[in-house]
Amino acid sequence: MKRRDFLKRTSLASTALLLPKFLSGFNLIDEAIATGKKLVIIQLSGGNDGLNTIVPFRNDVYYQKRPSLAHQKSNLIGITDEIGFHESLIAHSNLYNNGELCIINNVGYPNPNRSHFRSTDIWHTASDADQYLQSGWIGRYLDASKSKSLDAIEVDDTLSLLMKGSKTDGIATKNPNIFYRTTQAPYFKKVVSHHDDAHLNEHNLGYLYKTMVTASSSAKYIYETSKTYTSKTTYPNNEFSKQLKQVAQFINSGLQTKVYYASLGGFDTHANQANKQKRLLKVYDEAMEAFIKDLKQEDSFKDTLILTFSEFGRRVQQNAANGTDHGTANQVFLIGSQLKKQGFYNPMANLSNLDSIGDLKYDIDFREIYTSVLNNWLDIDAKKVMHKSFKGLNIV
């Protein structure tokens, strides 16, 4: 038996033993735990400038539209004859060489919205641009797979729309220790332990007690399981790295959670973009490097798929403040060792064919990617999660 499997079983079992009797009705352990596959979603929040991330250094239009912002070939990490990585993306270019990275270019949706909030909602809910959904695609995945709250964790203090389902919401926690401690207040323990079956009915009070018990038992399970693993990998000292380190701890300790979400903010580079983006991409790249190393050491990388997106890309034409304004389509990165398509999934965006505002016209609907991830990685019929039918791509 592998260490993780062992932990998985023992820690769940011991947690189950400690739970009050009335809880036996809703077991924490999932029937659907079978695959053990993990999905880690990362948002580069604020709208990362994709065009300066994966750079078409032979494209004249690129240099015309970006007189002071365009990267010269010499500053890039070369990949192909035409395209180079931003110099901060050292780890990503290595992943690319190892066949562990798939770059999907020019991903977007019809009638793009250029508000951060709205476009984030659209990406989170997988809605059309004029459709307002109140549940996220991961939340609906929890609903459809009959998963538990703790099957999706957002490494933050509040829960994003992405993680909210109609029946089940994911859990937000940045620090399992703090999360656990809040359930350990003496009065709280008393109320949980004095709770009886009679009220687990359709009354709203029953719902509140159920949620309280879920919170309390999840916090305990997450805390007790995750503390069995201590990372040997050194992470850079910043908040985003801490979040990823936390995710690695969750995964490597054998937590049953299937989906994780974390975000890195600050990409809204309207002014003086060059330095800001350079530092942000460095934070992102180095944190990912440590994270992947950590996973590989415990042999859990093979079961992990990492999806990085940004709510939109930026305008092709730079602005007068050496920055860029809100745009439309952007890249999505998929990282993993079981990719069906390695390297570039599709060609770069056509910079000569822009919309009336001067933004990219998308080639791939982001929901095609979700559909493939649901069907082929999370092993659920995407139709049960998506409000619309998509064919999906041959990526995982």
Place this chain on the structure above:
Amino acid sequence: MTSKEIIHLYNRTGFGISYLEMKALQSESRVSVVNEVFRNSATFTPLQVDISELRSKMKGLNMKDRKKVRSLVKDSTKKVHELNIAWIYRLGATKKLLREKMTLFWANHFVCHDKNILHIQQYNNTLRKHALGNFKDFVIAIAKEASMIKYLNTKQNRKKKPNENFARELMELFTLGRDQYAEKDIKEAARAFTGWNHDIRGEFRFRRFQHDYEEKTFFGETGTFGGEEIIEIILKKKQCATFICEKIYKYFVNDQIDASHVAEMATMFYKDYDIENLMRFVFLSDWFYDEKNIGTKIKSPMEFLVGIHRVVPMRFEKERELVYLQKLLGQHLLFPPNVAGWKGGRNWINPNTMMLRLNLPSVLLANGIIALDEKGAFEDDFQRFNTRKNRQRKLKVKADWETFTTQQKNVTPEQLQNALLVSPINKGTEEYLEKLKEQNLKESCIQLMSLPEYQLC
């Protein structure tokens, strides 16, 4: 009226009632107690933050001066936050309970958001003004509000290029509900609202040259309709009264609709669309006081927070913290998630918000600790992002226990419990409460408010 009925009425028309205030009403009849609720809300006081400086800055502003415009937008956004705080404190102190409760209800019906403080403050007061008035006047007033004209793109709705956004939401969200109209009706209605616009001060302006004066056919009627006539035609449908009554029932009575009660309400409301009459009808009806309607509603974050505040008045030394708290609880006033508003009910509750709610009374009133980190704002610059720590800290809140002691003079823990908890009580919890009775009132108060039962009203 029984004590239970009085508490129920005050939970739903306001944010609860103290034991002694309840006691004082006990000898009165239902009609007279309900009458007093309406009497207290008869007039309306606008909610205002000081915007004189902003107003003078706006005079003679050159829109091409981008730097000035940007700084003005920033100042305005700050003021919107100020209005948010002022609104919450008003909810905590007002005597016009029903009017304010209805304002909250309408704010989540006629959902709108605007960074312009002049316009959104005016919008907010329009909600307050019409909260108990005539529904037709209300819809027309909302349609003419600058913030709404911007929010649902009426501004871009011109004869040559109609924008259907407002016309669609007018029917889907504000009056009839989904699938009660054809796409053709939306197109025709949109034409009737062409030319509706506003000026910089937020006054309604009708732009004649952008209005489509041609004939429209809407819900089977043909004429050269303008916007107001479209609203009149919509209100001729009984479905409009039914739709509004369903929403009122869900908010004030029970999440689970009782079709026969709603039908009674709709018949009543359809006669004159008078909101006050409708609400009076609800609060006087016997079914409002049915056992199954008492203590079954999950409090919204505002009902929860303001409810605590009305028992133990609090002052946030750092207003930002009150803003974070709203975000953590999932209801940030003036910042609705989208045009459909907050879903309410069980949607307020997930493992995180539940834990937060149960811990909040001790965090607010007994120096408890809370993990409080603002989500990375999109504008976060790199430095700020990196200095964000996994903070776990105490909120800077001053709790006014003196007022509590005065208001709860000679009240026993058991009496306090009766005023604070109205839902059926879980058996195990009941045993636990027995022990509370030996504690001092302050302690019991915090513990009572930390129970799942306190989340219901």
